[in-house]
Structures are given as C-alpha cells and as structure tokens.
Amino acid sequence: MAPPSKPEKSAERKRGSGAQYVYNILRNEIIDLTLEPGRPIDEIQLSERLQMSRTPIREALVRLAGEGLVTTLPNRSTVVTNIDFLNLHPFFDAITLMYRVTTRLAADAHKASDLEVIRARQAEFAEAVMAQDALSMIATNREFHAAIAAAGRNHYYEALCLRLLDEGRRILRLYYSSFDDRLPREYVDEHEGLIAAIEARDIARADELASAHADQIVAQIRTMISRDTRHKIPL
C-alpha cells in the first residue's frame, strides 16, 4: 500500500515523459495486482502521490483504458478492470492461438539476433524458477514469449500476444501468491523445446510444442481456479 518510491518533489524528469512515467507505474501496479481489480482510481489522489498535474495522469488512464487495463465509468470514476473469471474461455482460446502463431512465425522468420534475445529471456526465466521466485517467474515468462512474438515480426500478433500475456500475468499473480508456490521445472524444459524448434526452423514442431505449452498453462490455471472455487464455497 505504501508508495513504491517517493518521486522527487518536482522536476528532475524530462519534458514529455510525464504521461509515460505515470503509465508505466500504473501499468505495473495493475499487473502486479498492487492495484486490485475493481479498485477506483482517483485522479486527484494520484496527482498528489506522483507530484504532477492531472493532465498527464488522465493521458495515462486513457491509454490504459485503450488496452483494457482500466475501465472508465463516464462522469464517475475509472476503475481497475476486473478479471472476469466467467469469461476465461475466450482468453484461453486466444492465448493458445497466439502462442501457436507467434512461435510458428518465429520459427519461420527469426534472425540470429532474435535467438540471442530469446535465450537471454529463457536464462532469466530459468533463474527465477531455480530461485523459486513465483513473481519473477511470471514476469520473465512474459518476456520470454514476448521475445518470441517479436521474432515473428508481425505487429498485429505481437500486440495481441502482449496484451494476453499481461492479462495472464494478472491471473497467475492472483493464484500463485495465494496458493501453492511450487514452480514446475517442466516449464523450463518446454521453453527449451520451443527454442530448439525455432532454431531448427521446424514450423510444425514449433506449432505443436507451443500448443502443448499453452494447453499445459491453461490446464494449470484451470486447476487453480477450481481449487479456488472450492475454497470460496466451503461446505
């Protein structure tokens, strides 16, 4: 609940960076669930916390609304968008397809430099898993798949994939922090398999592995949700 870092009383930041600054902070706090879903965001309160006028804050909120991370209630307030547990099916459907498509494209269109970046992300991911750091694992997993999407060189897919990964981070964050924190090392191996398929430019295998990877993640989330449901409705 405490402000993550007290911003300088004023200035220090360059002109034009204000909205971006607010955007980054809010985005991280929303994805990390520091700002819980459904919580109203008060522009004035924010402007006091971040030591700047409402204008750049409103700009950040408009951007976040465009990405669906906040919801604007006209003439009332803007709230952190709720995670809709009843409509998770479209999410699972879309992220599975995007995992497949981006991995296929990466296998087809990647350059050597792309693979370097992907390997670096994978190393960070593996490190997070080794350290049993769930939060870091969630974040690095996002970056890993983002790197694959970037290697595919299709901005449309990449943008949708990033959006889905961020939504996924919120969901994962919700469950990993409240339930078990055992981090399955299989994910590391699955990622290695993806990398190998991409490097070999084996599109069919990349597709297959990505599909299986997505299925496994979906299955795990489903398990966590059902566990959660049971927990929420005690006998």
Next chain:
Amino acid sequence: MAPPSKPEKSAERKRGSGAQYVYNILRNEIIDLTLEPGRPIDEIQLSERLQMSRTPIREALVRLAGEGLVTTLPNRSTVVTNIDFLNLHPFFDAITLMYRVTTRLAADAHKASDLEVIRARQAEFAEAVMAQDALSMIATNREFHAAIAAAGRNHYYEALCLRLLDEGRRILRLYYSSFDDRLPREYVDEHEGLIAAIEARDIARADELASAHADQIVAQIRTMISRDTRHKIPL
C-alpha cells in the same frame, strides 16, 4: 478539404461527449483518407475547427495513437500513420487468420439474433454493390465482418479484427478511388456462403469459405498494388 459540418458555436453537446465526438470525427476522416497518411494534425487548428479546447482533442489523439491510426512524434507533432506498403504481408497474414477464426467462432457460438444482424449488414453490403458505390461497399463490408466477429463472442479476436478491418478500409479506399471502380458481385455471393455455413454451424466449411474469401481479397489488393507500382515507375 471543407469541414464536413460546422459544429455549433458552442454547447449543444452533452458533457463527457467531447472527446468521443472528436475521436469519431478524426477516426472517420483518417479511415476515409480525408486526412491523408503522413499529414500532421495540428491540435490548435483542430480545436478551432471543432470549437473546443485542446484537452478533449488530445484525449482523442491519444486513443487513436493507441489504435495505431496516428503516430505521435514527441514534442513535435502527431501525424496520420502512414500505410506501410512494404510490410503488407503481416497484414494479409493477420486478416486471413482473423477472418477464419471469427467465422469459425461465429459458426460455433452464434445466436439467432446475431444472424439477424449479420443478414442486415449483408443486405446493406449487397445494396452498395448494386449501386456500384465503392465507398459504401468498403464501409458495409467492414460492418459485415464486424458483425460476424461480434457473433463469435471473443473480445480479443474481435478487437484485432476490427483494427485490421479499419486498416483494410484505408488501403481499399486508396485503390478503389484511384483505379477501377468495378465492384465484383462475387463478394456478395461469398458473403452469402459464409452466412449459410455459420447458420448451419458447419465450422469446417465456415473456415474454408472465410479462408478463400480472405485469399481473394488479398489477391485483389495485391493486383491493385502491382498495378500501382507499375504506374509509379513509368518506363
């Protein structure tokens, strides 16, 4: 070049609708190519034309930037995003996939009311083709596929599909207005086929027809572009 409609000197509009109003106007003008790609958008000029302060105009621009319709050059100006003819491949790839996925989902998940809407859009489309009105055809085609995407009930796919359809409108608009305006009636028949497959809940056929439909559109755009290229490089 003339302002489409002189807005009331002031007021008349309800509170909270300002940014939305500007957004709609700009969006239409960008997609209709009334605002040519690359043209800088002057906030002050716009505020004078639309008789309102720069604040709601900036909000509209931020939203449009989020959708990629305008590009913000920091501390300089925002310009209408250029159509990148060299990178059309990702566009073709994505719209083909989205046509397929949304049509499949529509075949699977549509309700009776969805079909009514789709049929209504198809009627408007057919009317535009009959009237040989290229501009109207482009617009109604967009609405037709948007209705199919809506029937699929996956917001992620729907959002991407809408974005692609709008970009497609810009491209089509560019070529239909400068080259031949003969409107192929086959499109009407293809649309009918899509509707039939959706109604029959025949997912495989819906996929197949959507794929063929997309291929045909892509082929036609490609033809127009190659014609255009020849035109731009005379011997």
Next chain:
DNA sequence: CGCACAAATCGTGTCGACACAGAAAATACA
C-alpha cells in the same frame, strides 16, 4: 419510522494560459 425531496459534496470533463523543445528564419562569418 420511512420516504420523497433538497442541499452539499465529491470527482470528473473542459477550459485558458504558460513553459519548454524542436524547427525555421535570420544573421554573422569565411
């Protein structure tokens, strides 16, 4: 005691003004 209505409160939507960055114009110099 409960309900309809009025007043106050809260927060957003919009406005006009100022400050700074970048580009264009003007000037100086070789």
Next chain:
DNA sequence: TGTATTTTCTGTGTCGACACGATTTGTGCG
C-alpha cells in the same frame, strides 16, 4: 555564395481553475 550560429516562431506538454454530473448527506412531510 555557402556554412555555422543565433534568434524567432510554431506547437506540444503541463498546469491550475472552474463547471457540471452523480452520489451522498441532510431535511421535511406523511
């Protein structure tokens, strides 16, 4: 005449203030 430097100018980024809508609180009447 061409190039480097300064100045002007245009237009964005940010600010503080006001106005209106929605909610909440307070009040009067049944």
